[in-house]
Amino acid sequence: MKLNILGCYAATPREFTNPTSQVLEVRGHLFLIDCGEGTQVQLRKYKIKFARIKHIFISHLHGDHFYGLIGLISTFRLLGRDADLHIYGPKGLKDAMFFLLKIGNSSVNYQLIFHELTSEKSELIFEDDKVTVHTIPLNHRVYTNGFLFQEKPGDRKLDINKVMDYDIEQCYYQNIKLGKDVLNKKGEIVKNEWITTAPATPKSYAFCSDTMYEESIIPIIKGVSLLYHESTFLEEHEYLCEKTKHSSAKQAATIAKKAQVQQLLLGHYSTRYKNLEEFKDEANTIFEKVWLADDGKSFDF
Amino acid sequence: MKLNILGCYAATPREFTNPTSQVLEVRGHLFLIDCGEGTQVQLRKYKIKFARIKHIFISHLHGDHFYGLIGLISTFRLLGRDADLHIYGPKGLKDAMFFLLKIGNSSVNYQLIFHELTSEKSELIFEDDKVTVHTIPLNHRVYTNGFLFQEKPGDRKLDINKVMDYDIEQCYYQNIKLGKDVLNKKGEIVKNEWITTAPATPKSYAFCSDTMYEESIIPIIKGVSLLYHESTFLEEHEYLCEKTKHSSAKQAATIAKKAQVQQLLLGHYSTRYKNLEEFKDEANTIFEKVWLADDGKSFDF
Numbered sequence: 001m002k003l004n005i006l007g008c009y010a011a012t013p014r015e016f017t018n019p020t021s022q023v024l025e026v027r028g029h030l031f032l033i034d035c036g037e038g039t040q041v042q043l044r045k046y047k048i049k050f051a052r053i054k055h056i057f058i059s060h061l062h063g064d065h066f067y068g069l070i071g072l073i074s075t076f077r078l079l080g081r082d083a084d085l086h087i088y089g090p091k092g093l094k095d096a097m098f099f100l101l102k103i104g105n106s107s108v109n110y111q112l113i114f115h116e117l118t119s120e121k122s123e124l125i126f127e128d129d130k131v132t133v134h135t136i137p138l139n140h141r142v143y144t145n146g147f148l149f150q151e152k153p154g155d156r157k158l159d160i161n162k163v164m165d166y167d168i169e170q171c172y173y174q175n176i177k178l179g180k181d182v183l184n185k186k187g188e189i190v191k192n193e194w195i196t197t198a199p200a201t202p203k204s205y206a207f208c209s210d211t212m213y214e215e216s217i218i219p220i221i222k223g224v225s226l227l228y229h230e231s232t233f234l235e236e237h238e239y240l241c242e243k244t245k246h247s248s249a250k251q252a253a254t255i256a257k258k259a260q261v262q263q264l265l266l267g268h269y270s271t272r273y274k275n276l277e278e279f280k281d282e283a284n285t286i287f288e289k290v291w292l293a294d295d296g297k298s299f300d301f
Numbered sequence: 302m303k304l305n306i307l308g309c310y311a312a313t314p315r316e317f318t319n320p321t322s323q324v325l326e327v328r329g330h331l332f333l334i335d336c337g338e339g340t341q342v343q344l345r346k347y348k349i350k351f352a353r354i355k356h357i358f359i360s361h362l363h364g365d366h367f368y369g370l371i372g373l374i375s376t377f378r379l380l381g382r383d384a385d386l387h388i389y390g391p392k393g394l395k396d397a398m399f400f401l402l403k404i405g406n407s408s409v410n411y412q413l414i415f416h417e418l419t420s421e422k423s424e425l426i427f428e429d430d431k432v433t434v435h436t437i438p439l440n441h442r443v444y445t446n447g448f449l450f451q452e453k454p455g456d457r458k459l460d461i462n463k464v465m466d467y468d469i470e471q472c473y474y475q476n477i478k479l480g481k482d483v484l485n486k487k488g489e490i491v492k493n494e495w496i497t498t499a500p501a502t503p504k505s506y507a508f509c510s511d512t513m514y515e516e517s518i519i520p521i522i523k524g525v526s527l528l529y530h531e532s533t534f535l536e537e538h539e540y541l542c543e544k545t546k547h548s549s550a551k552q553a554a555t556i557a558k559k560a561q562v563q564q565l566l567l568g569h570y571s572t573r574y575k576n577l578e579e580f581k582d583e584a585n586t587i588f589e590k591v592w593l594a595d596d597g598k599s600f601d602f
Contacts (some may be wrong), residue, residue, distance in 0.1 A: 012376040013339070015346045037372045038314070038339055045316045061405040063375045071338045074364045075313040092404035099400055103393035104362040105443045142406045 001026045001203045006042035008267035008293040019064035027130040032056045039068035058089030060144035070100045077108045084111040091116040138211035140245045146208035154199035162195045213251040218259045227261040230268035249279040253286035267293035302327045302504045307343035309568035309594040320365035328431040333357045340369035359390030361445035371401045378409045385412040392417045439512035441546045447509035455500035463496045514552040519560045528562040531569035550580040554587035568594035
């Protein structure tokens with residue numbers, strides 16, 4: 001998986017920082033997660049192909065997470081898009097987007113398919129043969145979901161030398177990759193484990209923003225390869241977390257530790273802070289593998 | 302008057318060009334005209350004080366002219382604004398903005414006053430003791446208005462030496478500025494024209510975008526100090542003007558000539574063109590005083 005951070009700051013766009021938006025590359029998909037104002041410019045800046053975006057996930061309906069969506073929808077039309085576009089987000093988003101198009105006497109010339117989210121429980125919202133996406137119910141001032149992206153286990157890998165040694169016909173290769181035992185040319189059974197190795201461990205990514213400290217998400221994000229957890233505040237302003245329903249760096253790290261995730265990525269920083277390293281330092285007192293998101297950064301994992 | 306161009310390109314935002322937005326400074330006002338996506342970032346970039354913007358004029362409801370408005374409205378709230386904000390624009394804009402706030406469970410903590418425009422005729426939409434603003438009905442694919450900003454004539458200027466020579470009491474000075482004759486200390490009539498000079502000629506600015514070539518605007522914009530007229534296309538693509546209801550540089554210049562304006566400012570360029578000088582060259586074949594708008598440029602007039 002590869003995660004591209006287009007924007008990771010709280011509040012409103014500024015000249016050199018952007019509100020939340022990310023692109024997750026996984027098994028041929030480009031999933032866009034949140035779409036603050038200016039996202040389409042960020043997509044261009046980092047040369048991400050618009051046409052490859054077919055699924056957009058919106059966490060909640062605060063402006064810094066979706067005010068760039070209508071512009072992107074319109075730009076897709078101007079670019080002559082014909083592929084379907086699926087948008088997953090809270091109820092209300094669909095009506096708002098169509099209302100904005102309608103008052104401009106505009107429409108789209110591609111299928112715009114909204115998947116309105118209303119459940120308070122984690123649910124499967126996307127699945128194909130390679131990937132699943134589940135919601136992660138979060139605790140914020142409005143109805144909010146994070147998103148859990150999981151690769152499905154891949155095929156077993158042929159050990160081609162051993163396959164040759166056992167003298168197996170090529171037409172069996174697909175079945176071998178699927179984990180099946182096969183017969184060789186002499187009619188002898190060849191056990192799958194003799195001629196294959198395990199597939200790469202499936203990766204997973206959990207996006208959790210915006211939310212206050214919320215332990216109920218732990219079972220959902222257990223052991224993920226990478227957790228993006230918002231950390232709007234440093235410890236000195238932790239008293240604001242309850243009121244604004246945001247988290248501190250330490251709270252994000254505590255969730256990471258309790259959920260035994262492999263790595264933690266912090267973001268959604270309040271723009272009051274000049275030095276982001278302090279977020280890492282505070283989180284590191286609780287959890288070791290901490291990274292700092294920043295606009296334009298990419299993470300391979 | 303001073304005009305600051307925040308964005309002047311057609312279609313959608315790109316990394317180095319912005320959709321339509323301008324700030325007109327006139328007699329202490331900062332009037333924001335149109336508000337494409339990213340306008341709030343442009344305002345910050347050019348250090349225009351958010352708090353001084355009290356009137357926003359939206360020409361029409363195509364995205365490149367108003368998709369930045371909801372972000373700006375929200376930012377005003379975050380900045381703790383308490384001054385009233387007046388927004389003048391087509392019917393539908395108000396409902397759209399309140400709908401977007403509502404689905405995010407948001408509101409504003411200042412007075413947000415919409416002035417919905419529906420008239421097909423030019424009308425006075427703003428007036429104080431120094432300035433008037435009238436609509437300019439344009440001809441585009443949706444209901445569209447340009448805006449005519451006019452200074453009112455200022456006070457006559459005292460010639461202080463002559464005022465002293467005529468021995469006039471200071472309490473009469475305000476009346477003299479207003480053009481009245483007064484009595485001097487001896488009780489003699491002093492004619493206003495003996496002791497004052499004419500005020501500076503009032504300036505005027507006409508914003509006309511988006512529109513196709515439309516001669517009915519000529520009487521409204523007659524003789525303005527500066528006309529901003531859209532010129533989406535060059536002559537080679539003039540065949541697109543009728544269909545898209547946009548103008549070419551030559552058509553903009555023809556309007557400028559027929560309306561006997563003092564200066565013409567071109568903008569709203571299609572992003573297909575690399576060299577903006579061609580717009581000026583083509584317009585210059587019809588009208589002499591032509592300027593090219595570009596993002597970040599300012600014009601004093």
